[in-house]
Amino acid sequence: MEKDFVDIVPLAVQPNVLIVNAGSPYKSLMDVVNAAKAKPGAINWGHAGVGSGTHLNTEKFVDAAKINVTQVPFKGTPEVIQAMLSQSVDCYWAPISAAIPHIKGGRVRPLAVSTAKRNGQLPDVPTTGEAGVTGADAPLWFALWGPVGIPAGIVNKISSDTRKALxxxxxRDRLVGLGNDTMDMSPEEFKIFVRSEVQEYARVVKAAGIQPQ
Incomplete structure (x- = not known):
């Protein structure tokens, strides 16, 4: 990535939300963890395809929780949620923007968010750490990059203007209303952040044995 792109500025971060069907017996994150430990592989856990953010979130969570589940890949989030509504899958780390309509509609139950702090759109939903599993944070963030060779002056201008706009x-209210929190980092700070994220998810991929498809 360093060979092709220059880190400019992060925009916003949002959580995935661990959801289960509204009729599920699981009332908390630890209900899921305890059930998975009691019967390894019995829980069907959906995700939006190998290598997707929801897949990596799942891998990071099961590693942190020390559980074994049966992962079920789908083409995307709509397909996973439809499978959950028909009770074909038990759990899913859904992007908050996709989860909220179903949560508000009473069709699914939120058990935890994947960020280090609670989300303003779901203030009563605990973080994974609060709910009992540490080391499982998996935020979904958005940012701007530029091509290698872009002048530093342009990088700094884009960064400054974007941070001002945010x-x-x-x-800010528009982004927050969609389940995001804005981010504020200089290009140098963002570069350090990106490298730490790359290293962390390289660890997750290696530990899970994920292969390119």
Missing amino acids: KDPAV
């Missing part, structure tokens, strides 16, 4: 109440 402080605008109308912009």
Whole structure:
């Protein structure tokens, strides 16, 4: 990635939400963990395809929780949620933007969010750490990159203008309303953050034995 792109500025971060069918017997994250430990492989856990963010979130969570589940890959989030509504899968780390309509509609139950702090759209839903599993944070973040060779002055200008825009109440409120929290980092800080994320998910991929498909 360093060979092709220059880190410019992060935009926003949002959690995935661990959801189960509203009729599920699982009322908390630890209900899921305890059930998985009691019967390894019995829980069907959906994700949006090998290598997707929801897949990596699942791998990081099962590693941190020390559980074994049966992972069921789908083409994307809509297919996973449809399978959950028909009770074909038990659990899913769903992007918050996709989960909220079903949570508000009473069709699914949220058990935890994948970020280090609670989300303003779901203030009563605990983080994974609060719910009993540490080391499982898996935030979904968005950012801007540029091509290698882009002048530093342009990088700094884009970064400065973007960070200023993200402080605008109308912009911030719009992002927050979609389940995001804005991020604020200089290009140097963002570069360090990206490298740490790359290293962490390289560890997750290696530990899970994920192969390119």
